[in-house]
Amino acid sequence: MLIETGIPTPEDIQSVTPSEERFRKGPVAIAECFQKIPCNPCTKACVKQAIRVEPDINETPKIDYDVCNGCGACIARCPGLAIFVVDKTYGENEALVKLPFEFLPIPEAGQKACGLDRSGKELGWFRVEKVIPGGKKNMTYTICLAVPKELAMEVRNIRVGGYQNG
Template sequence: MEHTMSDDKGLKVSGAPNLAELHASPCYQLPAEDRRALAAVIECIEGIPCNPCETACPQHAIIVGDEITNLPIVDLDKCNGCGICVAACPGLAIYLKKHTFKEGLAYIAFPYEYVPLPVEGQTIKMVDRLGQVVCDGTVLRVVKIKKNDRTAVVHATYPNGYYEQVVNMQRLATD
């Protein structure tokens, strides 16, 4: 069942930021709908002492700065959508997005640390920040490299009417 914004009490109650909290944070920048390339989206709004996203980015597109509790800010003009920060973030707080990958379809690449992993072409359930199912998606590819340890990065498409709501996929059942 699809939930509504009124169900979403925000970070302190649910453990996940709601859209109002994200929109109030300079950390959160949703790539414009006319942007042609994938870009990193960061949902790390609590000022925690952490900066692997900054050190991992080869383009120096993410800045935390000298004060380790600064919010990470991505410079979308520098970000080339490589995805290295997605697997580097221990908080699983970064994904890539693009509004229009194909007619009516958005693109997302998100971290996924469960087994089984999805496979290319599989239909998956896309979820919001509370883990609630929003819509179906289709897996484009799954990137699993040694350097990323056990964090796979799943690339998928989904209807772009849900561009902002979708952040990950529902965990797959184990047989």
């Protein structure tokens, strides 16, 4: 249970997972935000208004997967580090996972980072495709990681440091 372990259950994840049909259309944001807390910066980050927190600020966010284009602008704006973008159309065998990251050192594009699942378990070494700074007054980076397609819904973090070149 999330409240005891800090790890969402498979049912939690399933409840926010877009359909395979939607995944086939391109990148899409997934809000793994399951606790009712007064929070909504994600709604303001999305110019397409794909994220809604309704009927009041304590509700969990809902993403309209038909409106979201997977731009990733909401990732660094979420203080809970709960939003990810998954692109299963990235390559024949690879998906791109965009995840929030707030630790130093930050990896560089071209390096490999050790991918972790939601419990912190190591899943392998994956290529960092791009690193996007959060911008002015925002120290949250977005790490774009190429992962095997079957791990697209598993990799949700990277281990801090020890990045491999090439």
